Amino acid sequence: MTAPRFVPDLLVIGAMRAGTTALRGLLDAHPEIGMAPATDPARVPVGPDLGWTVDRFPDAPVRGEAAPGCTDPARPEVAGWIAAAAPDVRLVMLVRDPLERALSHWRHQVRAGTEERPAPRALVDPRSPYVARSRYHEVLAPYRESVGEAQLLVVVLERLRADPAREVDRVLRHVGVDPSRGPAPRRTRMPAPAGPTLDAGTRAAFADAVGDDVAGLRSWLGDDLPEWV
Incomplete structure (x- = not known):
């Protein structure tokens, strides 16, 4: 028998390679929060039922999941599915x-054996996901429209790390x-800075590819994001 459908209270929707696993662990340590087991970060819901069943979530006052696949830029319809299924859900990006x-992301794909191109070529390929998944303002637009801005919180990884x-x-x-009911958040493993391993030309080309999106995010948040050079 299939477990009954269930709607979570909290979703960490991304971004991939931005600390979702670390934040999931920090939230799961709170006695009032139960987070579902970690999933494949590339997993994307394949239909409006979203694959949520009651047996996936621990018994807790607030139950949630870290699912960065929900912000796959190729699947903007997922935001509408979430809004319809869980209109009161709290989202964290x-x-x-x-x-x-x-x-x-590129290094992760290389380790997985799914990327053979050198970083300077892969990162500026408009057909690859590297640029698209780093255009956060664009990726969040469907959620802002369908779920609503009041239910969406943006967390900057560099600040979470610090x-x-x-x-x-x-x-x-x-x-x-x-x-105040939970333990003090412990230092936990988070994605480390990738390091200055790219040439200036590649960095400039990537900055051009995301510059308008970063400007849009800064304007929407009212935050200069000084951690980002």
Whole structure:
């Protein structure tokens, strides 16, 4: 018998290679939050039922999942499915210096055996996901329209890495649980800076590819994002 359908209270929707696994662990440590087991970050819901069943989530006042595949730029319809299935869900989006995220993504694909091109060629290929998944403002547009901005919180990875207590406190308040009830957020493994391994030309080309999107994100957030050079 198939387990009954279930709607989570919290979704960490991305971005891939931006610290979703680390944030999932930090949230799961809170006594009022139960996070579903980690999933393949590339997994994308294939239909409006979204694959949520009650047996996937621990019993807790707030139950959630980290599912960065939900912000696959090739599948903007997922935002509408989530809005229809879980109209009250609280969403969290992690963002990271766009080039650092793309380079980490490329390295992940190389380790997985699915990318053979050198980084300078792969990262500026408009047909690859490296640029598209780093265009956060564009990726979030369907969620802003269908779920609503009030239910969406953006967390900057560089700030989570530098001060996890402060950033986790923001997420807990967004979700509606008492930050004082949980343990102090521990230092945990997070994606490390990718390092200056690219030539200036590649960096400039990538910056051109995401520059308008970064400007849009800064304007929408009212935040200069000074951590991003």
